[in-house]
Amino acid sequence: MFDVAAFKQQFPLLGHYPELIYLDNAATTQKPRCVLDAERAYYETSNANVHRGAHRLAVAATEAYEGARDTVARFLNAASSDEIIFTRGATEALNLLANTVGMLLSPGDEIIVSTLEHHANLVPWQMLAERRQLSILPLGITASGEIDLAELATFLARPRARLLAISHASNAIGSIQDIQAICDMSRQHNCLTAVDGAQAVAHLPVDVQALGCDMYVFSGHKVYAPTGIGVAYIHNKLLQRIPPWQGGGEMIETVAFSGTRYATPPGHLEAGTPPIAQAVGLAAALTWLAQQDRAALLAHETALHQQLEDGLRAIPGVVIHGQAAHKLSLSALTFGHVHPYDVAQFLDAQQIAVRVGHHCAQPLQQALGITSSLRISLAAYNTADDVARCLAVLADTLDMLN
Numbered sequence: 001m002f003d004v005a006a007f008k009q010q011f012p013l014l015g016h017y018p019e020l021i022y023l024d025n026a027a028t029t030q031k032p033r034c035v036l037d038a039e040r041a042y043y044e045t046s047n048a049n050v051h052r053g054a055h056r057l058a059v060a061a062t063e064a065y066e067g068a069r070d071t072v073a074r075f076l077n078a079a080s081s082d083e084i085i086f087t088r089g090a091t092e093a094l095n096l097l098a099n100t101v102g103m104l105l106s107p108g109d110e111i112i113v114s115t116l117e118h119h120a121n122l123v124p125w126q127m128l129a130e131r132r133q134l135s136i137l138p139l140g141i142t143a144s145g146e147i148d149l150a151e152l153a154t155f156l157a158r159p160r161a162r163l164l165a166i167s168h169a170s171n172a173i174g175s176i177q178d179i180q181a182i183c184d185m186s187r188q189h190n191c192l193t194a195v196d197g198a199q200a201v202a203h204l205p206v207d208v209q210a211l212g213c214d215m216y217v218f219s220g221h222k223v224y225a226p227t228g229i230g231v232a233y234i235h236n237k238l239l240q241r242i243p244p245w246q247g248g249g250e251m252i253e254t255v256a257f258s259g260t261r262y263a264t265p266p267g268h269l270e271a272g273t274p275p276i277a278q279a280v281g282l283a284a285a286l287t288w289l290a291q292q293d294r295a296a297l298l299a300h301e302t303a304l305h306q307q308l309e310d311g312l313r314a315i316p317g318v319v320i321h322g323q324a325a326h327k328l329s330l331s332a333l334t335f336g337h338v339h340p341y342d343v344a345q346f347l348d349a350q351q352i353a354v355r356v357g358h359h360c361a362q363p364l365q366q367a368l369g370i371t372s373s374l375r376i377s378l379a380a381y382n383t384a385d386d387v388a389r390c391l392a393v394l395a396d397t398l399d400m401l402n
């Protein structure tokens with residue numbers, strides 16, 4: 001049986017604000033003590049620059065950083081640690097993909113981008129398309145907020161469709177895609193798959209080999225780890241073919257005015273001093289998460305989400321956007337003529353933290369016919385009391401504003 005009180009106690013910030021009800025977990029999660037300790041311990045005992053030092057601290061820092069890469073590889077079940085590239089976050093990882101894998105595309109090629117995407121998995125591809133004379137094919141969604149698989153099949157059959165950019169789970173309405181089936185479809189048409197796992201990793205088990213994706217990205221801070229660290233997984237076959245993107249130290253073998261030789265993959269994709277302490281924090285978070293009963297965490301989140309959506313349906317005037325069969329534990333809401341921002345202000349006054357706005361998914365909101373929503377997103381440290389209190393304050397607020 002999952003003990004939420006014991007789980008929650010591991011998060012110092014939640015102890016610091018006992019009245020806080022933090023329901024903005026899709027934006028960022030709070031951090032368990034062991035992650036904060038790991039980062040601090042790194043700075044107190046192992047801090048040095050990596051890969052080039054001739055002293056023992058540099059060796060310790062390099063071991064910590066490369067050990068973190070091994071931990072991420074195990075977490076994603078990548079075939080090799082070399083397939084893991086550290087970045088500043090999911091956004092930088094997606095920009096890396098557009099600027100490296102994207103360079104393998106030729107003028108006239110097509111990139112399929114789903115309407116569910118966060119701007120981070122759309123704008124870098126648009127920028128690439130402009131530079132390289134490529135086309136973007138916007139992939140629509142069904143009434144329930146899932147990828148339109150019939151349209152995907154039509155797009156994949158086009159001879160120039162080369163790459164599919166798709167989220168594992170939507171940050172704005174929570175829909176979870178059947179990524180394995182989608183990657184299967186894409187592979188049959190020789191179309192590469194770039195999967196945005198920013199929202200999925202904290203909640204769902206991810207096995208990149210089982211999913212069959214070519215690329216998978218995520219951010220540390222949404223999976224109980226520090227900010228400033230992210231990951232791009234790139235399948236080795238693809239990794240060996242792609243050029244570097246940022247130049248500088250670390251990514252080279254030899255440098256001369258007559259010509260520079262780049263480091264072997266994945267080193268050629270990590271220019272400059274990397275986010276070492278953040279990688280250590282990420283490894284601590286992933287190790288800690290792997291030690292939890294992840295099925296129990298997910299069952300707890302799912303039960304809370306059921307409680308939340310049952311309660312929301314009972315409040316007059318609440319519209320829930322996104323009714324996918326498989327959804328993350330998050331709900332996007334509008335309230336008729338009452339603006340979501342006003343509702344969020346009243347919730348904040350009662351120490352209930354939610355997100356409001358376009359959630360970096362403007363094309364999705366355009367498809368839904370809205371310009372703003374209030375998003376409640378749960379994590380495993382949330383409790384049934386958190387949900388009940390949020391529902392009660394929401395009902396009172398709407399009663400007052402209507």
Ligand code: PMP
Nearest residue numbers: 089090091118120171198199219
């Ligand atoms: N993709 C998705 C689905 C997200 O939810 C986010 C963060 N909101 C990102 C990408 C970008 O992540 P970051 O801001 O950490 O780079």
